[in-house]
Amino acid sequence: MAQATTLTLLPQTAFNAVATVTGNAQPAAAYYLAYQDLQTITWNVGGSVANQFSGTITIQASLADTPGDSDWFSVFNLPLTNASQSSFTNIQGNFIWIRALITGFSQGVINSIKASY
Numbered sequence: 001m002a003q004a005t006t007l008t009l010l011p012q013t014a015f016n017a018v019a020t021v022t023g024n025a026q027p028a029a030a031y032y033l034a035y036q037d038l039q040t041i042t043w044n045v046g047g048s049v050a051n052q053f054s055g056t057i058t059i060q061a062s063l064a065d066t067p068g069d070s071d072w073f074s075v076f077n078l079p080l081t082n083a084s085q086s087s088f089t090n091i092q093g094n095f096i097w098i099r100a101l102i103t104g105f106s107q108g109v110i111n112s113i114k115a116s117y
Helices: none
Strands: 006-010 038-045 053-062 073-083 085-092 097-107 109-116
Touching: 006 097, 038 053, 038 073, 053 109, 073 085, 073 097, 097 109
Parallel strands: none
Antiparallel strands: 006 109, 038 085, 038 109, 053 073, 053 097
């Protein structure tokens, strides 16, 4: 099945001395269709040598209708150091909400982190 929905979990974000950045919650695949459980996460970080990304990309999900701070759990972690890359991973799970969390952000640029289903 072709993916019909693409959501931005984190737009372009440059390091500005803040080590933790949390993206906005977005509806995951099961938000609209309870049986849908496959999300494709894509990320594009870095670029030139001056913009190489260092930090950990974490994708979090929630099963709550209206998630609070304690309702999120990690479903994917990717630590990167001095990275410039575009890649993807598939995450399977019947999640209602999904978001990106960046920790240990110490340099560089996140061009985008997106979810498709």
